[in-house]
Amino acid sequence: MREFNIVLAGVGGQGILLAAEVLGTAAVKDGLNVRVGEIHGMAQRGGAVICTVRIGGNVLSPLVLDGQADMLLGFEPVETLRNVKYASEKTLIIIGDEKIPPPELTLKGKGYPKMEEILEKLRQFSKKIVIVEALRLAKEAGSPVMQNAVLLGALAAVGKMPIKKESLVEALEELVPEKYAKMNVKAFELGYKYAENVKEA
Amino acid sequence: MPDPHILLKDEPGKRVLLLGNEAIARGMLESDIGVVTTYPGTPASEIGDTISAIAQEAGVYMEYSVNEIVAVEVAGGAAACGVRALAAMKHVGLNVASDALMTLAYTGVRGGLVIVAADDPECYSSQNEQDSRLYTLLSNLPCLEPSNPQEAKEMVAYAVEISEKLELPVILRTTTRVSHTRAPVTFGKLSKSRLKGEFVRDVKRFVMVPAHARPRHDVLLERMEKAKEITENSPYNTIKPKGKDKEYGIISSSSAYNYAVEAAELLGLDIDFLNLGMTHPLPEKLIGKFLKEHSKAIVVEELEPYLELHVKAIAKDCAPSTEVYGKQYFPRSGELSTRLVLKGLAAITGRKLPINFEDLDRRYSEVSERLPPRPPILCAGCPHRASFYVIKRAAGEKAIYPTDIGCYALGIAPPLKVGDILVCMGAGIGTAQGISKVTGADTIAIIGDSTFFHAGIQRLLNAVYNKHKIVVAVLDNLTTAMTGHQPHPGTGMTGMQASTEPIAIEKVAEGCGVKLVRVVNPFNVREAEKAIKEALQFPETSLIVFRAPCALLLVREKRRKGLEIVPFKINEKCTNCMACIKLLGCPAIILKEDKTVAINEDICVGCGLCANICAYNAIVPQKQARRQWQNERI
Numbered sequence: 001m002r003e004f005n006i007v008l009a010g011v012g013g014q015g016i017l018l019a020a021e022v023l024g025t026a027a028v029k030d031g032l033n034v035r036v037g038e039i040h041g042m043a044q045r046g047g048a049v050i051c052t053v054r055i056g057g058n059v060l061s062p063l064v065l066d067g068q069a070d071m072l073l074g075f076e077p078v079e080t081l082r083n084v085k086y087a088s089e090k091t092l093i094i095i096g097d098e099k100i101p102p103p104e105l106t107l108k109g110k111g112y113p114k115m116e117e118i119l120e121k122l123r124q125f126s127k128k129i130v131i132v133e134a135l136r137l138a139k140e141a142g143s144p145v146m147q148n149a150v151l152l153g154a155l156a157a158v159g160k161m162p163i164k165k166e167s168l169v170e171a172l173e174e175l176v177p178e179k180y181a182k183m184n185v186k187a188f189e190l191g192y193k194y195a196e197n198v199k200e201a
Numbered sequence: 202m203p204d205p206h207i208l209l210k211d212e213p214g215k216r217v218l219l220l221g222n223e224a225i226a227r228g229m230l231e232s233d234i235g236v237v238t239t240y241p242g243t244p245a246s247e248i249g250d251t252i253s254a255i256a257q258e259a260g261v262y263m264e265y266s267v268n269e270i271v272a273v274e275v276a277g278g279a280a281a282c283g284v285r286a287l288a289a290m291k292h293v294g295l296n297v298a299s300d301a302l303m304t305l306a307y308t309g310v311r312g313g314l315v316i317v318a319a320d321d322p323e324c325y326s327s328q329n330e331q332d333s334r335l336y337t338l339l340s341n342l343p344c345l346e347p348s349n350p351q352e353a354k355e356m357v358a359y360a361v362e363i364s365e366k367l368e369l370p371v372i373l374r375t376t377t378r379v380s381h382t383r384a385p386v387t388f389g390k391l392s393k394s395r396l397k398g399e400f401v402r403d404v405k406r407f408v409m410v411p412a413h414a415r416p417r418h419d420v421l422l423e424r425m426e427k428a429k430e431i432t433e434n435s436p437y438n439t440i441k442p443k444g445k446d447k448e449y450g451i452i453s454s455s456s457a458y459n460y461a462v463e464a465a466e467l468l469g470l471d472i473d474f475l476n477l478g479m480t481h482p483l484p485e486k487l488i489g490k491f492l493k494e495h496s497k498a499i500v501v502e503e504l505e506p507y508l509e510l511h512v513k514a515i516a517k518d519c520a521p522s523t524e525v526y527g528k529q530y531f532p533r534s535g536e537l538s539t540r541l542v543l544k545g546l547a548a549i550t551g552r553k554l555p556i557n558f559e560d561l562d563r564r565y566s567e568v569s570e571r572l573p574p575r576p577p578i579l580c581a582g583c584p585h586r587a588s589f590y591v592i593k594r595a596a597g598e599k600a601i602y603p604t605d606i607g608c609y610a611l612g613i614a615p616p617l618k619v620g621d622i623l624v625c626m627g628a629g630i631g632t633a634q635g636i637s638k639v640t641g642a643d644t645i646a647i648i649g650d651s652t653f654f655h656a657g658i659q660r661l662l663n664a665v666y667n668k669h670k671i672v673v674a675v676l677d678n679l680t681t682a683m684t685g686h687q688p689h690p691g692t693g694m695t696g697m698q699a700s701t702e703p704i705a706i707e708k709v710a711e712g713c714g715v716k717l718v719r720v721v722n723p724f725n726v727r728e729a730e731k732a733i734k735e736a737l738q739f740p741e742t743s744l745i746v747f748r749a750p751c752a753l754l755l756v757r758e759k760r761r762k763g764l765e766i767v768p769f770k771i772n773e774k775c776t777n778c779m780a781c782i783k784l785l786g787c788p789a790i791i792l793k794e795d796k797t798v799a800i801n802e803d804i805c806v807g808c809g810l811c812a813n814i815c816a817y818n819a820i821v822p823q824k825q826a827r828r829q830w831q832n833e834r835i
Contacts, residue, residue, distance in 0.1 A: 013580070048575040081569065113573075
């Protein structure tokens with residue numbers, strides 16, 4: 001099997017590590033070889049966070065080479081752009097639409113960059129872009145913290161991943177606290193349905 | 202995170218996705234280790250945390266020691282009694298532990314003793330990126346380097362085996378990309394850990410007075426001669442002869458090995474690899490053989506040219522005509538990557554890079570040029586924000602603020618900007634004394650609760666005894682927050698998840714002879730400000746404890762108990778003066794598209810600090826909360 005690379009990027013606290021772990025766990029359920037790269041500690045506190053998931057028989061390193069992502073899963077628009085160097089024209093970019101202004105902008109009294117500008121720049125790397133209303137859907141499922149489950153659902157719907165949807169749902173149920181499992185699966189399904197029906201941006 | 206109880210399953214052959222550190226924890230359970238000690242630190246923290254969660258059921262003794270040297274001593278004491286033990290720490294923790302380690306190398310051990318040192322190339326969460334492998338030369342102790350979680354698990358058992366064969370502690374060195382990579386790990390058989398040991402007196406061996414130490418140095422040297430046989434035949438030092446091309450051969454270890462294999466493949470290099478898993482002592486004969494078989498040897502390793510120095514020395518004796526390539530092609534600072542290794546290999550072999558990185562970099566710099574940076578910051582509701590705000594308000598811009606290792610190092614970010622010198626655990630209080638002595642400036646040393654217990658107390662004693670006029674500000678959030686909320690002596694909880702008597706920082710300070718000790722709640726701005734001003738007037742050492750629970754813990758606890766979290770909102774009285782933004786820099790306070798101030802209710806946890814400082818009473822809770830945040834305790 002050819003390798004399949006996923007880059008997850010966003011802001012510390014958005015549940016990116018958990019999403020990456022769900023992907024990795026699902027891959028193991030499907031009998032695949034996988035590496036998940038994480039960064040813990042200081043870097044996590046509200047800062048830019050990136051996780052990588054690589055699936056495939058010969059994969060050894062957890063790091064994705066520039067331009068070699070099959071999927072770029074952005075939890076936040078600015079952070080998606082920050083990691084666009086992993087993308088090429090074959091990459092599918094999925095963006096969660098929650099805008100978290102970098103503190104520097106707020107301090108300088110500047111507003112968040114315009115979404116259309118961000119999209120324009122992303123398109124210079126890949127035109128395959130899907131925007132997911134992750135915050136709204138997560139709230140619909142029960143809590144804004146479940147945007148990660150929404151985005152995983154979207155990824156499962158349109159990502160053409162070598163992982164089965166059922167394995168992802170199983171892994172998600174196993175890895176979140178028991179009492180939130182149902183809500184997370186609901187969030188996942190909402191993300192799945194949304195992405196199935198939405199047009200590329 | 203997976204439930205750590207999965208590690209207790211005695212199902213050999215079971216394949217599970219584990220973090221490198223979780224794999225090390227499983228490795229302990231497969232190798233009869235009875236005592237586990239640690240002081241948390243990225244990227245080593247999950248080794249102790251995983252064991253702590255299951256220690257009771259596993260029949261293992263686990264403790265969060267007060268610092269790394271104590272961790273090594275506790276583990277070393279147990280190992281002297283024949284019980285297998287493991288002490289885990291981050292690379293800089295090994296500096297703290299090194300005093301004990303250097304001489305434990307002389308006394309040796311009876312039960313296997315494994316010292317895990319997790320390096321952090323790129324300083325993702327550290328103050329330096331030292332290469333722990335150099336400690337193996339200094340201490341003359343064996344060293345193992347896994348390159349993935351499966352090896353990390355296996356090497357715990359292998360380290361125990363070598364440790365008992367040689368009666369020496371063994372260093373297991375990982376890096377961020379081993380400790381913090383998740384990969385499939387296959388379980389082996391669980392062992393039954395033994396906790397009961399016996400101390401057999403042997404004064405000449407264990408009491409290192411000079412007369413005893415001299416012969417023990419020779420014993421260490423003899424043992425390391427034996428280690429040379431082990432390393433020559435180690436299953437982890439292997440030549441992977443797949444190449445047709447015998448011109449080039451790559452020598453590598455740890456995470457660098459993964460990059461090297463992938464990079465060679467991308468370049469279409471069909472060459473041999475020598476992967477080294479036991480890197481002290483190095484298999485000189487095996488390396489010599491590899492050098493003789495290849496006219497060009499490429500050493501790919503992260504950080505210092507540790508392997509390279511040895512390989513060059515061996516080449517001089519065994520294969521003088523073989524050229525050795527190393528750090529002139531691969532960076533000595535920062536983390537390696539497949540890209541960096543590709544670049545080095547391409548330059549050495551003259552192959553064409555398979556990816557046009559230059560074009561990619563150019564296009565990326567065009568789109569990312571004006572991208573606002575997003576450094577890590579204090580969380581919404583963090584009590585440190587309140588402490589820094591009030592400290593700055595009371596002591597001003599002219600005061601000097603030595604700071605320390607922990608979340609509160611993030612206080613350097615604007616607008617708080619508290620933190621003028623940061624070196625290592627405890628050094629805030631230490632450097633403050635020299636600074637205050639020679640400048641006469643108001644000097645406020647910032648230190649966290651866990652760091653205070655780890656390294657602050659002796660520095661405090663020095664300050665009191667030598668009458669240094671400094672203010673020690675202990676930012677006590679009742680946990681070791683940065684590394685994942687581990688307990689410390691102030692928390693009343695042990696690594697065995699049992700309760701114990703907490704030790705109050707203020708009492709420790711009084712016991713050290715500090716004559717002005719205050720405990721304040723940082724969210725009570727007026728009270729806290731008064732205490733700081735009083736301390737600044739005090740002619741000797743003073744200490745203020747700023748006590749309020751970590752916001753992450755408090756929110757988690759509230760959710761668990763089903764308590765409501767009431768975010769704040771901006772009302773019509775707001776004049777858009779921006780004081781809340783300019784003074785606090787809280788991520789929950791944002792600007793709307795029309796440039797008016799708003800509170801992001803999804804991030805705000807209702808700490809009320811902004812409401813407290815708003816001159817117009819324009820920030821109010823969304824609804825009346827039953828209790829004020831600042832009066833809450835975990």
